[in-house]
Amino acid sequence: MATLRSKENVLLAARTTWFRAIITFIFLYLSSAGLILLILWRLPSKDSLQDPEGSIKQDVILKLPTSFSELRAVRHTLGLYQRQAPVHVAILLVATYLFMQVFMVPGCSFMNVLAGSLYGVPIAVPFIALASTLGSSGSFWLSKLLLKDIVVSLFPARIATFSKAVAAQKAQLLPFLIAVRMAPVLPSWFVNLAAPILQIPFRHFVISTAIGLQPTNIVFVQAGASLGSLHSWRDLYGPRSITLLTLCLLAALLPIFVRRHWLKVKPGLLPSRVSSDKEVLQHTEDIKLLVVESPRKVVMVNGGLRLPVSKSLGRQEVFR
Template identity: 35%
Template sequence: MEGGRNQSNSGNGTVNNVVRSGFPLSFWEAAVGAFVILGFAVGLLLVYLTLPPSDYSFLKLPRNLGELQILRDHLETYTSDYTAQVLVGYCVVYVFMQTFMIPGTVFMSLLAGALFGVFKGVALVVFTATAGASSCFFLSKIVGRPLVFTLWPDKLVFFQEQVARRRERLLNYMLFLRLTPTLPNTFINVASPIVDVPYHIFFLATVIGLIPAAYITVKVTLFLISLYLRATKLWGH
């Protein structure tokens, strides 16, 4: 009990020792974040410029099955003719969203299943989600400490205590976190480097932990799309 209390006090001390200002990032930290955003923007622009002239008003994040089906129908042609561009564009968007904690990656996972099927879709989701989580990990290692202390001080103290307590079997604990909703994945990505989770542990837990969720997401997507198409035909008649 005393050891746990000391750890908690130490964690709270760490949080309290962080000097907060109106804006939690320093100039150089904000500059690094802006540079990363610019890099993603340039990547997306290059992908867009390599696609043939067309009406791309359909390119938006789907919010329901109908929009997902419309996006899939449009992208299927481009995927067969411009596979590399579609894959690169998909990866850049997914990694960008994961890096900067932008909601909507679940719909990107649904799109992967709709476009590429079960096995290719699962592989693509696991790859991009792991790349995005890794990007978030390293960006947080550089500039994320003030943000995490500001946004999630209590969760950070809890996470720090648990990591310290389970240091010898840390991979098992990180796998448990990836497979259960104990802590949000976004928080895990950002906080792991701050509480000294080694990257190889973070990487392995992310890859292995994402496979079941990715498989279920892709399978459910294909099932729902088949139901949607059947319902559309039925109502059409």
């Protein structure tokens, strides 16, 4: 009876934690969106906008683009605003980019192309590098402080697989994280959310993000110079772009190859520690089992197994 009541208390506490986290997330999301709306409201009026010929030739559109036709329309509108309020437009772009990165809103690739079209490669590349690193860092801390239990419960298999990969590359963690950022294997938003759960050091996260995201960002920024000729994502990946991305990925993988095959550094044998409000670390003679407790299930990271809530490990119950 005591064990059953203890389990019920744990589930109730977990549901309460989820509810508070979701409410806090919604509050932060709406507050950030309200700030962007305030910046938009402070832009010059549409009636004051004129193109170089003295009249507006197309509709004024300001929205998050979902296609290249919408992106060209937004680019035209921002170009008109930029002539009257360049600083205001720059603040709007920074705020929008950070909002999309932190809250995992799709469309950051369009923003990269847009920045390249507005400012050119020399200015847009460092701008996007800084904004993408800051935005990813914001998502990292959002997961660490608020969403980690929710992420573990929603993506148990992905977390377990990524944990095994991180553990196997502990001796060369930074090059591995850079390669993960460059390779189209895991979505960027998932890496941002999973990194604090796997307790990847924040300095490693920032450095790998600042380096690993840039080859793709540069390709998109360069594409902004020819925005009028873009009709699909296939138009972005010419032979030159593919060669650049491939060379950057090989450069990131080279330290891993050298350490493993030339310096004979063995990969780590234990999974990286997973952070959660409820966690149990079990010890045996030859291996450690790390389990993460969620409201509905327990995830055993080592081996990628998922155990039911009532499962016992050894002599000690999961619920304490």
